[in-house]
Amino acid sequence: MSQLNETHDPSLLSWVESANRPGNGFPIQNLPFGVFREKGASAAFRIGVAIGDQVLDLTALAAQNPWNGLAAEALAACTADRLNRLMALGQAHWSALRLELSRALRAGSPLQTTLEPLLVGRDAVEHDVPAHIGDYTDFYISVHHATSIGKQFRPDNPLLPNYKWVPIGYHGRASTIGVSGQAFPRPVGQTRPATEGGTPQFGPCQRLDYELELGVFIGKGNPQGQRINIEDAESHIFGLCILNDWSARDLQAWEYQPLGPFLSKNFASTISPWVVTLEALAPFREAFQRPENDPQPLPYLSSPANKAAGAFNVQMEVLLSTQASRANGEEPARLSSSNFRDAYWSIAQLVTHHTVNGCMLQAGDLFGTGTLSGPGEGEQASLLELTSNGPITLPWGEQRRFLEDHDEVILRAQCSKPGYPTISLGECAGTVLPAV
Ligand code: MN
Numbered sequence: 536m537s538q539l540n541e542t543h544d545p546s547l548l549s550w551v552e553s554a555n556r557p558g559n560g561f562p563i564q565n566l567p568f569g570v571f572r573e574k575g576a577s578a579a580f581r582i583g584v585a586i587g588d589q590v591l592d593l594t595a596l597a598a599q600n601p602w603n604g605l606a607a608e609a610l611a612a613c614t615a616d617r618l619n620r621l622m623a624l625g626q627a628h629w630s631a632l633r634l635e636l637s638r639a640l641r642a643g644s645p646l647q648t649t650l651e652p653l654l655v656g657r658d659a660v661e662h663d664v665p666a667h668i669g670d671y672t673d674f675y676i677s678v679h680h681a682t683s684i685g686k687q688f689r690p691d692n693p694l695l696p697n698y699k700w701v702p703i704g705y706h707g708r709a710s711t712i713g714v715s716g717q718a719f720p721r722p723v724g725q726t727r728p729a730t731e732g733g734t735p736q737f738g739p740c741q742r743l744d745y746e747l748e749l750g751v752f753i754g755k756g757n758p759q760g761q762r763i764n765i766e767d768a769e770s771h772i773f774g775l776c777i778l779n780d781w782s783a784r785d786l787q788a789w790e791y792q793p794l795g796p797f798l799s800k801n802f803a804s805t806i807s808p809w810v811v812t813l814e815a816l817a818p819f820r821e822a823f824q825r826p827e828n829d830p831q832p833l834p835y836l837s838s839p840a841n842k843a844a845g846a847f848n849v850q851m852e853v854l855l856s857t858q859a860s861r862a863n864g865e866e867p868a869r870l871s872s873s874n875f876r877d878a879y880w881s882i883a884q885l886v887t888h889h890t891v892n893g894c895m896l897q898a899g900d901l902f903g904t905g906t907l908s909g910p911g912e913g914e915q916a917s918l919l920e921l922t923s924n925g926p927i928t929l930p931w932g933e934q935r936r937f938l939e940d941h942d943e944v945i946l947r948a949q950c951s952k953p954g955y956p957t958i959s960l961g962e963c964a965g966t967v968l969p970a971v
Contacts, residue, residue, distance in 0.1 A: 542566075542637040543818050545955045549640045550647045551654070553587030560949060560959025561585045561657075563640050564818075566633055567774070567809035567961070568593075568618055571660040580663050582613040582621070585809055585961075586640055589654040596653055601639070601646060605631035618666045618752075618773070618810065623898035625755040626770040633814055661716075662808035665776070666752060666899035668709040672889065673748075673780055673800070673903035675703040678879040680908035683920045699830050702880040702888045704905075707780075708801035712901065715963045719781070719803035721940060721970040726785040735789060739970035742784035743938040747853050747916035747946055749875055749960075750778035750806050751882050751902040759895040765838045768883035769813060771896065775882075777807040777851070777946045777963035778903050784919055784937070804903070805965040807946070815958060819950040820844040823881045835891060836884045845881035849960070850874050851907060851948040853916065858941035860931050867945055868929045873909035873916050875948075940969045 542564065548555050549563040561567070563586065570580040571590050581594035593613040602610060609632035612620035621629070639646040675681055678698065685693030697703065713719070721743060725735040754773035757763050763771055780800060787799035823845030825831060851874065854867035880888075885902055908916040915921040918937055926934040938944070948960040 539817055540634070542633055542814070547637070548642045549586060550642045550644065551587045551589055551640060553589065554640070556587070558957050559587055560957050560961070561587055562956035562958070563637060564956050565811065565815050565958045566636055567811040567815065568621070569665045569809045570616060570618065570663050571655070571808075573655065574659055574661045580616040582615060582618060583655070584636060585657060588657050590657055590660055591636075591640070591650060592653040592655060596650065599649060601649060602635050606635040610635075617899070619899040622666060622752065622754040622773045623756070629754070629773065629812060630814055633812065662714045664712055664714050664806065665808065665810050666901075668712055668899055668901045669897050671707040671709040671712060671804070671901045671903070672704050673707045673905060674880070674885055675905040676878045676880040676885070677904075677906055677908045677916070679877065679910050679914070680906040680916065680920065683908065683915065683923070687919075687923060699879075700833065702885055704885075704889070705795040707804070707903070709901070711801055712804045712806060713965075714806060714808050715961070715965070717803060717805045718966040718968050720968045722783045722786065722798070722802040723970050724783065724786040724798050725789055727789040740783040740785055741937070743967060744782045744784050744918045745853065745938065745944045745946075746780040746782055746906040747851055747871070747873065748778040748780050748903045748905060748907055749849065749851075749948065750776040751885065751904065752776065752810050753886070753896045753900040753902070754898055756897040756900070757890055757895060760893040761890075762893060763886055763890045763896070765836060765841055765883055765887040768886035771886055772813050772882060774810040774812040775816065775849070775960065776810050777948050777960050779805040779944060779946055779963055779965055780903055780906070781805070781965070782917070803965070805963055806901070807961045807963040809961045811958065811960050816847055816849075816950065818955055819848045819952065819958070821846045821848050821876050832884065836887060838883070841881055841883050845883055846876045846878070847950070848874065848876050848952070849948050849950050851916075851946065854945040854947070855929065855935070856943045856945070857929070857933055857939065859933060860929070861943075863931060865931045867943070868931075870927070871913055871915055871921060873907050873914040875904070875907055877909045878904060878907060938967050940967055942967050
């Protein structure tokens with residue numbers, strides 16, 4: 536488990552001036568990793584780290600080989616167009632690289648003149664998915680989401696009996712995961728027959744939804760047959776991003792029994808470009824606690840460290856803009872906000888549970904947390920929950936029950952607390968196009 540160290544010192548300032556602006560989200564304490572290239576270029580993507588409104592080109596820095604030891608090995612793994620090689624090295628390497636980057640980007644660093652020519656403005660670059668994602672698993676770790684969805688189907692018995700014992704998940708599809716800015720056609724498919732026993736309807740999805748989730752990038756994997764104990768689980772996690780698990784609710788309702796979601800989920804999923812390391816999130820750890828009358832997790836899913844600090848205070852929000860609102864120059868409307876700390880399972884538990892049967896994880900695998908709804912009003916992290924009592928009215932007068940063509944959903948997440956610079960996970964935006 537990542538401890539606090541000199542890279543978390545809240546008083547650290549960078550020679551990159553924009554990183555020192557209060558609330559910019561990418562201060563020297565953050566240092567998230569991603570892949571980038573100049574907008575519109577056809578060149579290969581390079582690995583970079585975000586600092587203020589700039590990206591530091593690590594692929595170019597690697598050619599100068601400024602460091603020794605683990606940091607040098609980690610930097611050498613950045614001569615690639617995806618983060619997988621760096622992810623596969625493990626926690627000690629990531630930490631060594633973060634420390635050298637922190638020192639090199641600090642005000643007064645002798646490396647300033649080496650690094651300055653390797654900066655590119657963040658608004659001048661485009662991104663791709665930061666890792667080759669071999670496998671993608673989506674979980675269901677918000678008990679508030681599970682309960683309110685369950686209520687719509689089973690008013691008397693909303694939570695199934697396994698929920699408080701098993702981190703529920705399904706195997707998703709990696710091929711259609713795209714990076715923020717992704718636009719995709721409205722999915723087409725089968726939906727429930729109008730009358731029981733009749734012929735299913737076929738056509739464009741009528742109940743298209745988003746799901747506000749976080750993504751968990753696996754770093755070092757495990758050999759098949761060797762489970763990852765909960766004590767070691769977090770050392771296998773490279774970092775977190777934001778994830779929108781777009782969902783076709785009408786397709787889902789017809790197909791999901793008995794084997795779970797299939798075509799209702801795999802037409803598109805969108806992630807944010809920057810992966811914020813668990814080490815960067817260490818100042819925002821919180822106790823991971825179950826309500827007193829709930830069953831405690833089985834021993835393999837429990838550890839003192841997980842109880843003491845297995846949760847993270849990450850504030851998230853959903854915004855929506857429409858074709859009409861953009862044409863009128865309206866700001867996107869905020870639909871909900873919620874906090875990752877309210878999840879029922881921790882990310883360490885997800886890793887341990889996923890491998891308890893011997894399942895192999897590999898560097899670059901992605902977990903989705905599941906829709907992160909909170910306990911309160913205004914914390915419903917999907918339209919299915921938010922509009923269960925009827926359509927919502929947007930500030931400019933339009934109504935929504937589900938998403939319309941050309942709607943853009945923008946997810947944001949950040950960590951903040953008094954006395955510490957805000958750590959942003961950036962933004963995850965995606966747009967629905969008409970069905971083809
Ligand atoms: Mn989901």
